[in-house]
Amino acid sequence: MIPTVGGGAPGIEILDLTKWYGHQVAVDHLNLTVERGEIFGFLGPNGAGKTTTMRMLLGLVRPTSGNARILGLDIASDLPAVLRRTGAIIETPTFYPYLSGRDNLRAMARLTRTPYGRVSEMLELVDLASAASKRFRTYSLGMKQRLAVGAALLHRPDLLILDEPANGLDPAGIVAMRDLMRRLKEAGHTVLISSHVLHEVEQICDRIAIMTRGRIVVQGRVADLLGNDDMLEVRVERIADAEQILRVVPWISSLVREGDCLVVGAPEGRATEITRILAENGLYVSGVRPRELSLEHYFLDIVKDN
Amino acid sequence: MTALLSFEWLKLEKWWMPRAVVALISALTLGASCVLGANVVERGDLLLPRGWLAALSFSSIFAPFFWPLLGASWAGNEYGWGTIRSILSRRPNRLEHALGALAVLLAAVALGILAVLVAGTIAGVLIALVSGNAILTAGVWSPTFVSTVLAGFVTAWFVSAFYLVVSYAAATLTRSAAVGVGVGLGGTLAQYIVRSILFGLGGHWRDIAGYFPIVYANSVITRVVGPQLIPGTALATSRAYEPSVGQSIEALAIYGAICIAITLVAVRVRDVTA
Numbered sequence: 001m002i003p004t005v006g007g008g009a010p011g012i013e014i015l016d017l018t019k020w021y022g023h024q025v026a027v028d029h030l031n032l033t034v035e036r037g038e039i040f041g042f043l044g045p046n047g048a049g050k051t052t053t054m055r056m057l058l059g060l061v062r063p064t065s066g067n068a069r070i071l072g073l074d075i076a077s078d079l080p081a082v083l084r085r086t087g088a089i090i091e092t093p094t095f096y097p098y099l100s101g102r103d104n105l106r107a108m109a110r111l112t113r114t115p116y117g118r119v120s121e122m123l124e125l126v127d128l129a130s131a132a133s134k135r136f137r138t139y140s141l142g143m144k145q146r147l148a149v150g151a152a153l154l155h156r157p158d159l160l161i162l163d164e165p166a167n168g169l170d171p172a173g174i175v176a177m178r179d180l181m182r183r184l185k186e187a188g189h190t191v192l193i194s195s196h197v198l199h200e201v202e203q204i205c206d207r208i209a210i211m212t213r214g215r216i217v218v219q220g221r222v223a224d225l226l227g228n229d230d231m232l233e234v235r236v237e238r239i240a241d242a243e244q245i246l247r248v249v250p251w252i253s254s255l256v257r258e259g260d261c262l263v264v265g266a267p268e269g270r271a272t273e274i275t276r277i278l279a280e281n282g283l284y285v286s287g288v289r290p291r292e293l294s295l296e297h298y299f300l301d302i303v304k305d306n
Numbered sequence: 307m308t309a310l311l312s313f314e315w316l317k318l319e320k321w322w323m324p325r326a327v328v329a330l331i332s333a334l335t336l337g338a339s340c341v342l343g344a345n346v347v348e349r350g351d352l353l354l355p356r357g358w359l360a361a362l363s364f365s366s367i368f369a370p371f372f373w374p375l376l377g378a379s380w381a382g383n384e385y386g387w388g389t390i391r392s393i394l395s396r397r398p399n400r401l402e403h404a405l406g407a408l409a410v411l412l413a414a415v416a417l418g419i420l421a422v423l424v425a426g427t428i429a430g431v432l433i434a435l436v437s438g439n440a441i442l443t444a445g446v447w448s449p450t451f452v453s454t455v456l457a458g459f460v461t462a463w464f465v466s467a468f469y470l471v472v473s474y475a476a477a478t479l480t481r482s483a484a485v486g487v488g489v490g491l492g493g494t495l496a497q498y499i500v501r502s503i504l505f506g507l508g509g510h511w512r513d514i515a516g517y518f519p520i521v522y523a524n525s526v527i528t529r530v531v532g533p534q535l536i537p538g539t540a541l542a543t544s545r546a547y548e549p550s551v552g553q554s555i556e557a558l559a560i561y562g563a564i565c566i567a568i569t570l571v572a573v574r575v576r577d578v579t580a
Contacts, residue, residue, distance in 0.1 A: 055578070055579075058391075058394075059398045060391055060395060060577065060578040060579075061577040061578065061579070079398045080397070080398055080399070083395060083397070088395050092388065094387055094389045094391060095387075096320075097387065098320065098322070099320055103316070106316060107317060108392070108396065110312045110316055111309060112397075113309050155396075
């Protein structure tokens with residue numbers, strides 16, 4: 001059972017956050033707001049600065065300049081209060097290899113003054129009750145990841161910072177993780193999630209930001225980012241003839257052949273006109289639909305451009 | 307702080323290494339007591355109740371070879387396993403964490419020395435039975451003897467704690483259990499070698515050799531328990547040039563405080579990138 005969380009200040013406000021390691025900038029004047037109750041995807045290639053940003057939010061790494069507020073609390077001055085309300089997984093799950101899953105959660109419960117009863121609840125939630133007595137070192141990567149999720153939720157945080165939570169999970173584990181994220185969202189939790197499993201991000205995140213070289217290059221609602229490119233996929237026989245006909249239409253901004261269809265640069269409202277033009281030239285369209293960019297394509301385009 | 311201590315204790319009681327270290331020191335104390343007890347001249351020091359003082363001496367002698375293993379592993383593994391970020395992303399007070407971990411380790415050292423006393427007791431009984439002596443030597447008990455046992459216990463703890471602190475600091479500073487163990491064990495070995503060389507050179511080199519931490523750590527337990535042992539025996543004999551109890555305690559406290567101070571500064575200011 002995941003308790004409901006109240007509203008208030010934004011979940012996360014990052015204000016001009018910067019981190020230099022020697023002469024190399026890892027995070028460069030980052031500004032970002034994650035609203036309360038949303039699932040926010042934090043994307044970027046390896047080395048983009050995502051993990052460093054998350055570490056700064058958790059007080060593990062000190063910013064060179066800038067600041068951040070979590071649930072309205074300043075991370076520089078109110079870090080203990082911030083962490084009492086935040087659960088996190090940073091990179092790989094880290095636990096004591098000689099302790100069992102249950103003892104690891106008990107240790108974390110002692111650290112956060114959480115009643116032991118919550119340990120069993122979490123083990124059930126992440127489906128590790130039957131393996132709770134096994135030592136952590138014997139766990140598979142998926143089990144370790146699930147234990148990390150249980151540990152992150154143990155002290156009933158309002159906000160979760162999850163760095164690659166799906167790493168090592170099998171397909172069933174990924175589906176379970178997606179389901180858990182949705183339940184967390186329904187209960188009003190705020191989640192900042194970094195992941196390379198873009199298909200999952202696309203399905204569970206309200207908004208995303210893509211970061212490269214320490215800077216955010218694009219951010220917004222997933223639907224807006226993927227749906228604004230005014231492309232139509234046109235399926236037609238004699239595709240070479242169709243391409244020749246459409247190439248001279250002035251309002252078509254681009255024309256690319258992809259496999260057995262043409263990708264036409266035109267808004268959805270022009271679909272009828274395209275069909276008519278082709279029909280007048282004896283070409284009959286078997287299908288027209290707005291092109292739905294996958295987040296994966298979008299991400300790769302953005303990263304390539306930057 | 308109690309939450310942190312409770313957390314550290316749970317980890318400690320479930321880990322094999324503290325038990326292994328205590329078992330090894332206890333076994334070596336038992337063995338050394340039995341070997342020394344075979345010698346008629348030395349036997350009197352191994353029979354109870356003097357056997358407790360002998361056990362405390364042995365615990366100090368073996369301390370530099372075992373407690374660094376625990377101190378360095380405890381601190382270094384937090385970085386090696388990455389668990390330091392699990393801790394500090396829940397309880398961000400880094401000084402509290404470093405001191406809490408150290409406090410629990412020092413409590414473990416005290417328990418370890420109690421176990422060594424038990425080993426000394428077993429050895430004393432065995433030696434008495436084998437040699438046909440009384441299990442408790444008559445005429446030894448006195449308020450001075452009891453206070454010497456207590457002072458010996460504190461001294462043995464202090465010396466063991468010193469070695470543990472040095473390796474804990476080294477492992478924390480380098481974020482590595484292996485380096486901590488290396489510094490803890492290798493440092494002691496290096497001191498023995500360099501000290502011998504300087505001592506042999508004489509003059510002011512010999513004076514410098516007198517300030518090495520091992521000089522203070524080695525001599526202090528003999529200075530404390532020696533007066534209650536049988537004069538002339540190996541465990542009772544101090545050399546005139548060795549530092550006094552006060553000098554040794556002060557010196558070890560200063561060296562230990564420097565290690566702790568450097569550790570606290572490092573954990574406070576640096577980023578957790580483990």
